[in-house]
Amino acid sequence: MLDIKLIRDQPDVVRAGFARRGEDPALVDQVLRLDERRRELLREVEALKATRNLVSKEISKMKDAAAREAKIAEMRALGDQIGEFDRQAAAADAEFDALMLVLPNLPDQRVPVGTSEHDNIVVRTEGTPRAFDFTPKPHWELGEALDIIDFERGIKISGSRFFVLKGAGARLQRALVGWMLDTHTTKHGYTEVLPPYVVKADALVGTGNLPKFGENLFRIEGHDLTLIPTAEVPVTNLYREEILDAGQLPIYHVAYTPCWRNEQMSGGRDVRGIKRVYQFDKVEMVKFVEPAHSYAELLTLIDNAEQICKALAIPYRLLELCTADLGTAVMKYDLELWAPGVDEWLEVSSCANFGDYQARRANIRYRPEHGAKPEFVHTLNGSGLALPRVMIAIIENYQQADGSIVVPEVLRGYMGGVDVIR
RNA sequence: GGGCAGGUGACGGAGUGGUUGAACGUGCUCGUCUCGAAAACGAGUUAGGGUGAAACCUACGGGGGUUCGAAUCCCCCCCUGCCCUCCA
Numbered sequence: 001m002l003d004i005k006l007i008r009d010q011p012d013v014v015r016a017g018f019a020r021r022g023e024d025p026a027l028v029d030q031v032l033r034l035d036e037r038r039r040e041l042l043r044e045v046e047a048l049k050a051t052r053n054l055v056s057k058e059i060s061k062m063k064d065a066a067a068r069e070a071k072i073a074e075m076r077a078l079g080d081q082i083g084e085f086d087r088q089a090a091a092a093d094a095e096f097d098a099l100m101l102v103l104p105n106l107p108d109q110r111v112p113v114g115t116s117e118h119d120n121i122v123v124r125t126e127g128t129p130r131a132f133d134f135t136p137k138p139h140w141e142l143g144e145a146l147d148i149i150d151f152e153r154g155i156k157i158s159g160s161r162f163f164v165l166k167g168a169g170a171r172l173q174r175a176l177v178g179w180m181l182d183t184h185t186t187k188h189g190y191t192e193v194l195p196p197y198v199v200k201a202d203a204l205v206g207t208g209n210l211p212k213f214g215e216n217l218f219r220i221e222g223h224d225l226t227l228i229p230t231a232e233v234p235v236t237n238l239y240r241e242e243i244l245d246a247g248q249l250p251i252y253h254v255a256y257t258p259c260w261r262n263e264q265m266s267g268g269r270d271v272r273g274i275k276r277v278y279q280f281d282k283v284e285m286v287k288f289v290e291p292a293h294s295y296a297e298l299l300t301l302i303d304n305a306e307q308i309c310k311a312l313a314i315p316y317r318l319l320e321l322c323t324a325d326l327g328t329a330v331m332k333y334d335l336e337l338w339a340p341g342v343d344e345w346l347e348v349s350s351c352a353n354f355g356d357y358q359a360r361r362a363n364i365r366y367r368p369e370h371g372a373k374p375e376f377v378h379t380l381n382g383s384g385l386a387l388p389r390v391m392i393a394i395i396e397n398y399q400q401a402d403g404s405i406v407v408p409e410v411l412r413g414y415m416g417g418v419d420v421i422r
Numbered sequence: 423g424g425g426c427a428g429g430u431g432a433c434g435g436a437g438u439g440g441u442u443g444a445a446c447g448u449g450c451u452c453g454u455c456u457c458g459a460a461a462a463c464g465a466g467u468u469a470g471g472g473u474g475a476a477a478c479c480u481a482c483g484g485g486g487g488u489u490c491g492a493a494u495c496c497c498c499c500c501c502u503g504c505c506c507u508c509c510a
Contacts (some may be wrong), residue, residue, distance in 0.1 A: 046479040053479090056491040060440040068490095075490035242431090243469090337428080370451055374469085 114322025127315030171249030175414035206362030
């Protein structure tokens with residue numbers, strides 16, 4: 001959510017920000033009109049209430065019965081009027097609030113302007129793709145042959161875009177989860193959190209998934225509960241409606257959870273393999289920081305995710321996302337692992353600074369110092385990393401001519417001595 | 423799912439229709455005192471909106487109602503604790 005004061009005081013700045021990311025600048029004028037109307041109604045109803053409060057106090061001291069009754073009758077009429085204004089003011093508020101919740105965030109000035117994901121910038125590429133003396137196979141062929149991914153039975157029990165990991169495949173993913181969590185908690189300073197996997201609508205509004213981006217969510221029928229699309233939702237909402245002490249910041253959390261996404265918009269794309277599925281696991285990092293530090297915190301967040309890619313010894317690249325691909329962030333970077341079997345770069349991490357956009361929605365504040373007014377924190381999050389695509393990258397990069405898969409060195413301690421899956 | 427008891431500021435805890443935005447205590451901040459600290463004493467200390475600053479408005483779990491006036495009365499819902507039931 002944006003600061004209404006910013007919109008009032010510097011509408012041109014907001015219009016320009018919307019234009020940079022391809023949103024309609026006229027939204028600004030629409031919100032200003034609604035703001036003016038609701039404030040006008042508020043001023044009127046508050047003046048009436050002030051009168052009522054004053055007279056009510058007088059009534060309590062009045063001795064003369066007739067005069068008292070007259071005042072009460074007068075206030076009864078005023079009460080009806082207040083009720084009518086209250087209703088109008090509430091309606092105007094609701095309209096204003098609804099628009100505020102769908103306004104996009106303003107991109108950071110440093111973000112390159114673009115009109116689609118094609119305008120994202122490759123910042124750098126690390127590692128060299130391995131030279132194969134045979135044709136590398138896609139992970140679905142290798143996974144099925146080794147009996148570590150069972151596509152058919154996943155579809156049988158849950159439908160398309162669900163899969164089953166089995167034997168060394170299940171063990172490999174568990175090893176990755178354990179290793180990633182250990183790395184972030186012991187080397188990068190994150191505190192592990194194991195949150196609920198379903199949340200109330202409020203939480204989704206807090207992170208910005210609702211009301212605008214609800215089409216990819218799985219809702220639980222008959223309940224106000226939704227399966228989380230990412231751990232970002234429960235973890236960011238951990239401190240909703242709270243005022244933190246400055247001494248508590250920065251807060252770093254890391255959480256491993258399954259994620260559910262109803263990929264309606266992706267049509268028939270990526271139907272093979274485990275690249276795009278309805279349920280996947282992910283290790284997610286979330287930060288709550290003081291506003292002045294959020295840019296520096298984004299850089300370390302990216303580095304934390306990058307360390308995982310680096311340690312796996314798989315080629316990867318860092319992308320700076322353009323204004324069209326920002327989602328609700330002010331600034332965002334993606335990490336992509338190279339996958340030789342499917343012959344493409346796979347997005348395994350998205351690291352973003354949201355500024356105070358989520359903090360305003362979720363009302364997450366901190367007190368800069370004793371006695372000071374509470375201010376909104378800045379929130380950030382980044383995948384560290386998304387599991388199925390890391391699995392793809394490992395399977396395809398570490399495959400051997402005979403179809404076996406070498407276990408990356410960093411994971412061997414987590415694999416109970418298995419160094420080759422065959 | 424059933425029953426009982428509750429939900430008030432950072433915390434404990436008063437308050438059952440009218441100077442209560444909230445007693446009292448604790449904590450915290452500043453000051454006096456002190457070589458320094460503790461103790462003691464004094465002052466301050468909820469949040470949101472609003473204003474140049476005030477005034478003023480709103481909020482005592484949430485929503486609705488009664489009333490000139492509600493933290494206080496009524497209705498619905500949510501949450502917490504305990505007991506029973508159920509269950510991994």
